[in-house]
Amino acid sequence: MTAPALSVTGLRAYYRTSHFGVEREVKAVDDIDFQVGVNEIYGIAGESSCGKSTLIKTIAAAIRPPLKVLAGSVVFNFGGRAVDVYRAGEREIDGIRWRHLSYIMQGSMNVLNPVRRVRNSFVDFAFRHIGRSTAEFTRVVVDHLKRLHLEPEVLDAYPHQLSGGMRQRVAIALATVCRPEFIIADEPTTALDVIVQKGVLAMIRDVQREIGSSLIFVTHDLAVHANLCHRLGIMYAGRLVEEGPTSEVFRQPLHPYTQHLVSSLPRIGDAEPKKGLEGAPPSLADPPSGCRFHPRCPVAMDVCRGNVPPMVTVAPGRRVACFVAAPESRP
C-alpha cells in the first residue's frame, strides 16, 4: 500500500469580507478530511454554494482574499515527494503547477488565447515545463494529441474555428500534456450538450488511465459521478457528509441527504411520482447549529440540533457524518 496522492486534514476555509462596516464570515469549507489514492478518480458532489468550488480552490492553492484558510493541511504526494501546500513557498507551488498538478475548469476552453493558433497556447503553457528543443516539444504534443484521439491539425486552428466540445477537449489535452500526477476537474462538462458531454467524459477517463494520474472530479450531476468516479464524497453546506465507493453510495446511501438525492434522480423509463425535499440549503454565512442538514432532515433527532455529527467509518471504505446512520458516534 503506497501513500495517498492527496491527504486533506481538518481543512477549514472561510470568506471574510468587510464592506463599509458590514462584516461577514462565510464558512465555505468546514473541517473536511479526505484522501485520494494514486490512480484514483475521486468525485465530489454537492449543490451550488455548498462549498465545493471553495474546497477545490483551497486544494489547488488558488486562494485569494477574502478567502482565508484557517486550519488544516493539504498534502500532495508526487511520486514520493510530499508537498504541503500551505507550508511550501511560492516558488515551490509555482514549480508544481501544470507540471505535477493541473486544473480543468468549466470554462477552461477559454484558456485558449482567441487570437493565436492553438499551437501557441501549448507553447505558452507547457514549453518551459517540458523544456526541450522546439522539434521535440512538438513531437511530445502531437504524440499526446494522438493518444487522446485528437487530430494534430487542431494545433494550426484558431480557437473560434473549433466547436465548444472540441475546445474543451483541446483544453484537457493542454492541461494534461505535461502528464501531471494530479488533475483537478471542476464541472468540466456542465456547459456542454449531453452528446458532447459523453465524449468529453470518455476522454477524461482515457487520459487519466493513460497517464495513471489521480483525479478529483467536481460536479453537481450525480449521473456523471456514477459513470466516472471510483469513490464519491457528498458535500452539504460546507461539510463532507458521506463518502464511499461510488456504486455503494448509489446502491445504499447512508446519509438522509444522499438518500434523497439518489431517490429523487429522474430516470428515463421511470415515471413514478417522487417526493421532493422541503426547505433549502442553508446560507453559509449563518449555518444551522449542530448537523447542518437537521432543519430539512426527515429523521432528525434532538441530538442533531445541538451536536455536530463527526465523520466516522461505518464499514470498510465508507464514512458518514450522521447520528442516525452511525448511532455509535452520538455523544
Next chain:
Amino acid sequence: MSATLIEVAEVGRTYAMGGLFSRHRVRAVDSVSFAMETARPEIFTIIGESGSGKTTLARMILNMVAPTEGAIRFRGTDLSTIRGAEARLKFMRAVQPIFQNPFEAFNPLKRVDRYLFMTARRVAGLPEGEVEGAADTALRNVGLSLAEIRGRFPHELSGGQLQRVAIARALIPSPALIVADEPVSMIDASLRISVVNLLRRLRDEMGMSIIYITHDLATAYYISDRIIIMRKGQVVESGDARTVLDRPQHPYSIALKAAVLSPDGTNEKTEVTSHA
C-alpha cells in the same frame, strides 16, 4: 370558436447574421407545427440541445419575437395582430412565462413581492383590496406563503424558492397556458424534483396547459404527455412522450437518448493502485 388553445402552424424564424459583406441567414426555427387542445390540459415538451431553436420557439409563442414565416394562433387569434397595451395585457392574462434562471428573473435590487402585486393589479386586473389575497393564494399553491416572501430580496431566497415565486407570479392571472423555458436546469438537485412536481400539479389540479422546454430527457419522461425533439430548428421526432423516449426512431433521438448518463452507472473504470 374552435377548441384549439394554441396552434403553431409552419412557424419559422430566420436571423440575418454577419456584417455588410458576409451576410448570411440562419434559420433558428424551421417550419414547426403543433397544436394543443383547450379541453385536454397537458404538458407538451420541447426537447433540444443548444442551438436547436427551442428557446426561439418559446419566445415566439410568448409573442416576444415575431415569426418570419407561418403563424401562431392563440384561441384563434393570430399573435401578430395583437397590438396596443390593452390587447397585450389580455394576452398575458392567458399566457405566462417561467424563465430559466430564477436568480435572474427578479431584479436583485428590488423586493420580490412587487412582481406578485404588480401582476395581480395589472395583468389580473384585481381591485387593490384583493391584491394581497391573490398573491397569498398563488404562493400557497406553490407551497409558500406571503408571510414568508413579503419584503424579501431575491438573494435572501434559494433558487428553488425563487423559482416557486416565479411560478406563483405566473399563476396569479390563472393563465390557460404556461411556457416554461428550462425551469429546473439552474436549480439544485435537492430542490429540482419539487419544482417538477409542481408543474405536474398545475396540470392535474388546476387544469393548466404547459409547454415545457428542456434538454433533460429524464425530467421530460417524468412529466410530459407529448414531446417534440428539435435539432437545428427542425422537429425530428414527435409523439407521445413515453413512446418516443422508450423507443426513439430518428437517429438523432437515438443518439440523444444513448448519451444520457444513467445514474446506475456503466462502470468502465480503471483499477486503483492504492486506496487511501
Next chain:
Amino acid sequence: MGKVLRDLFRFNREFAAGVILLGFVVLIASLSFVSPYPPNDSFVVPPDLPPSWAHWLGTTSRGQDLFWLLTFAIRNTLLFGFTVAAISRVLSLVIGLVAGYAGGIVDRVLMSINDTFIVLPLFPILVLFYFVMRDKMSWILLALVMACLGWAYDARLIRSVAMGLRTREFTETSIFSGMKMRQILVQDHLPYVLPIVFSTTMNNINWSIGLEVTLSVLGFTDINTPTIGVLVYWANQHTAMVAGIWWWIAFPIGLVIVTFIGLFLLAVSMNEFIDPRSRLSRIG
C-alpha cells in the same frame, strides 16, 4: 440615508476628503448671504490692498473686498455647474434609457440626434451664441445652452447599459407582470445606471465650470454677474499680474481648483458605493 452617509464618511477616505473640501467651498459660497458689500458695487474699500486682517484676501483694483466678492463668485459658479449638470443629466437619462429599451427605429432616430450633438464643435458655438445674444446673455441662458450640448456622450453610455438590461430576464418578468415602459425604466433600470449618472454628474459639473471660466476670462459671458471666470476677467482687464496684484488671480483660481478636487473625490467614492455589485454585498 443618514447611516449611509455616516458609513461612507467613516470607511471611505476619498469621500471624507471630498466632503470636507466641497463643504469648505459651499461654506464660502453661503457666506455671500451675509456679505457687507453688494457684489456689483465698486470702490467701497481702498483698492489694491494686499491680504491683511482687515481684508483677508486683499482688495481689487476696483475697490472691492476680494473675500466677499469671491463668496458671490463661487456661489454663482457652483449654481451654474449644478444647473448644467441637472438639466443635462435628465436629458441623457431619458434619451439613453428610452433608446436602449425601445431599440429599433426609436433607438436609431435618438442615436443619430445624439451623434449629431457629439460632433458639434462646442467652443465656436458658444462664442457664436454670445455674439448673437450680446446684452441679453445671462448665466441661466448659458447654462441651458451648455446643458443641451453636454448630454450626448453620457446618453450613449447610458444607452449601452440599458441595452444590456433590456435582455436581462428580470425585464421580461416585469413586462409579463404588466409593468409599463416608464415604470420599468424608472424602477428596474434606473438603479443600474445611477453609478454612471453620479460619476458623470461630477465630471459634468467640472466640465461646465471649466468652460464657463474659460468663456468668462475671454469676456464671452455676462460680465456683470460675478463668477470665478468673471473675476479673473476683471483682473486681466486691470492687468493685475503686471501690477503685482497676484491675490486677485491666485485666490479665485485656488478656490476653483479646490472645487474640482472635491468633486473628483466625491465622484470616485460615490462610484464605488453606488455600484450595484458593492450594493449587493452590503444589503442583508
